Amino acid sequence: MTTATARPTVPISARDFKSDYNPIWCPGCGDYSVVLSFTRAFASLGLRPENTAVVSGIGCSSRIPAYLTSYGFHGVHGRSLAAAAGLKLARPDLTVVVASGDGDGYSIGGNHFMHACRRNVDMTYVVMDNHVYGMTKGQPSPTTEPDWNSKLSPGGTGVRTFHPLVIALAAGANFVARAFSGDPSGTANVLVEAIKTPGFSFVEILSPCVTFRPEQREWKNAVRPAPVGTTNDPARAARYIMTDDGFNLGILYRGERAPYQPPMGRGNKQPADLEKGFAI
Amino acid sequence: MNAKKAAAKPARGHPRKAAAGAKSRPEAGIASIDELMAYAYALELEAAERYAEFADAMEAHNNREVAELFRKLARIENRHAEQVLEEMGWVSPPDAPHGGYKWEGFEAPESGDVTELHYLMQPYHALQIALHNEKRAHAFFGSLVKQARNAKVRKAAQEMEQEEAEHVRLIEEWIKRTPKPDADWAIDPDPPVLAD
Numbered sequence: 291m292t293t294a295t296a297r298p299t300v301p302i303s304a305r306d307f308k309s310d311y312n313p314i315w316c317p318g319c320g321d322y323s324v325v326l327s328f329t330r331a332f333a334s335l336g337l338r339p340e341n342t343a344v345v346s347g348i349g350c351s352s353r354i355p356a357y358l359t360s361y362g363f364h365g366v367h368g369r370s371l372a373a374a375a376g377l378k379l380a381r382p383d384l385t386v387v388v389a390s391g392d393g394d395g396y397s398i399g400g401n402h403f404m405h406a407c408r409r410n411v412d413m414t415y416v417v418m419d420n421h422v423y424g425m426t427k428g429q430p431s432p433t434t435e436p437d438w439n440s441k442l443s444p445g446g447t448g449v450r451t452f453h454p455l456v457i458a459l460a461a462g463a464n465f466v467a468r469a470f471s472g473d474p475s476g477t478a479n480v481l482v483e484a485i486k487t488p489g490f491s492f493v494e495i496l497s498p499c500v501t502f503r504p505e506q507r508e509w510k511n512a513v514r515p516a517p518v519g520t521t522n523d524p525a526r527a528a529r530y531i532m533t534d535d536g537f538n539l540g541i542l543y544r545g546e547r548a549p550y551q552p553p554m555g556r557g558n559k560q561p562a563d564l565e566k567g568f569a570i
Numbered sequence: 571m572n573a574k575k576a577a578a579k580p581a582r583g584h585p586r587k588a589a590a591g592a593k594s595r596p597e598a599g600i601a602s603i604d605e606l607m608a609y610a611y612a613l614e615l616e617a618a619e620r621y622a623e624f625a626d627a628m629e630a631h632n633n634r635e636v637a638e639l640f641r642k643l644a645r646i647e648n649r650h651a652e653q654v655l656e657e658m659g660w661v662s663p664p665d666a667p668h669g670g671y672k673w674e675g676f677e678a679p680e681s682g683d684v685t686e687l688h689y690l691m692q693p694y695h696a697l698q699i700a701l702h703n704e705k706r707a708h709a710f711f712g713s714l715v716k717q718a719r720n721a722k723v724r725k726a727a728q729e730m731e732q733e734e735a736e737h738v739r740l741i742e743e744w745i746k747r748t749p750k751p752d753a754d755w756a757i758d759p760d761p762p763v764l765a766d
């Protein structure tokens with residue numbers, strides 16, 4: 291007998307997506323406001339916790355699934371996208387959002403990042419970028435400025451920074467945006483659009499690490515809306531993003547690529563059936 | 571009591587908020603008392619929620635004194651939000667305007683900036699944040715007074731502005747009674763940074 295489960299009809303508020311755990315982040319960390327943006331975006335889309343999954347890697351930013359009421363998977367460092375892609379392909383009914391940091395996403399997870407953009411599975415990838423490894427106490431990350439002088443990188447690394455938005459675009463992401471944690475409503479609006487857009491959406495959220503990069507408190511005075519609108523022309527978007535200073539906010543690219551679908555019939559096979567296909 | 575009276579009531583009992591001259595105003599002018607008071611409600615509620623989050627963050631870092639102060643500020647702001655409901659005779663919170671509230675800054679003018687917290691901060695710092703927020707709220711209603719095209723809205727906004735001025739004064743008094751931190755208040759003998 292099949293029992294139809296009645297779908298709850300009571301609208302859900304942002305607060306319903308918060309968990310009972312208080313974040314263990316430094317007071318002042320930008321990531322607090324990212325929790326707010328996630329909850330506002332989920333509520334505004336009318337999602338329900340049981341249909342939403344937040345998958346993360348390792349780092350301060352990657353703790354976010356614990357602070358949300360939804361399915362959550364706090365995974366392995368740099369591997370959140372692999373876990374999330376598997377989840378989305380096995381459970382296409384879920385809204386899958388992946389949360390990461392610039393260390394998790396661009397260093398150890400850098401290769402996954404490019405191939406996730408290329409594969410274009412329908413999910414949203416959020417990187418809380420603070421230009422440093424916060425959790426492990428302040429090592430430079432791929433987005434750290436080459437001349438950032440610290441005890442762990444005396445005189446700076448001298449290595450040019452990684453450009454995540456251009457790389458996402460070149461690798462095939464279908465949606466590319468930049469947001470700022472200090473603007474929780476603006477960030478929520480970007481997340482809503484990212485989740486609604488089919489395919490792989492990439493959202494970089496500038497989120498200050500007040501402990502290891504206290505000067506990032508000034509980001510609130512540096513950010514501004516991008517002077518250009520959203521384009522569906524990747525060449526135009528790339529030209530624009532390559533020349534901006536990293537503080538222009540908005541949806542910079544929205545493409546029309548169809549999301550990746552597993553070949554017909556593969557999704558519901560048992561492992562034993564799949565193994566047969568490999569028999570010699 | 572009518573809405574304008576409600577808006578006019580001075581210092582709802584206690585000091586709260588803070589901040590320096592930032593200008594906040596809804597993009598589209600406010601056309602009715604109901605709309606004005608919906609903004610006032612949202613502003614107070616968001617401030618209360620933010621202070622409660624600040625209190626949680628300080629508690630997680632065992633800074634109980636500042637946590638308690640933020641808790642108190644949250645209670646005060648919550649009371650202010652409730653007063654808006656009572657004064658308007660609203661049994662439930664007003665609906666947000668279509669497209670959401672429009673603030674000139676990123677957030678409602680009385681909501682504290684998350685990045686201003688520090689795990690070693692003292693009550694004096696917390697009150698500076700509150701003062702900054704109250705000043706922004708004052709500037710917000712002041713700018714509504716200037717923009718209002720409707721005499722009733724202007725009058726109500728003026729009353730709110732006066733009320734916020736009173737809150738600024740109360741916080742300033744509170745600050746006078748609060749010890750000033752030493753210059754080295756942020757120095758941690760066991761800092762969270764890897765040394766050598």
Ligand SMILES: Cc1ncc(C[n+]2csc(CCOP(=O)(O)OP(=O)(O)O)c2C)c(N)n1
Nearest residue numbers: 348349350351367391392393394423424425
């Ligand atoms: C395989 C592996 N290598 C290294 C680490 C140590 N590690 C933990 S978090 C982290 C970097 C996190 O930086 P980021 O993603 O920028 O996050 P943040 O803490 O700044 O939010 C590293 C290197 C680990 N946990 N696992």
Ligand code: SF4
Nearest residue numbers: 316319350424499500
């Ligand atoms: S170390 Fe930095 S990123 Fe981590 S919680 Fe503290 S402020 Fe946030």
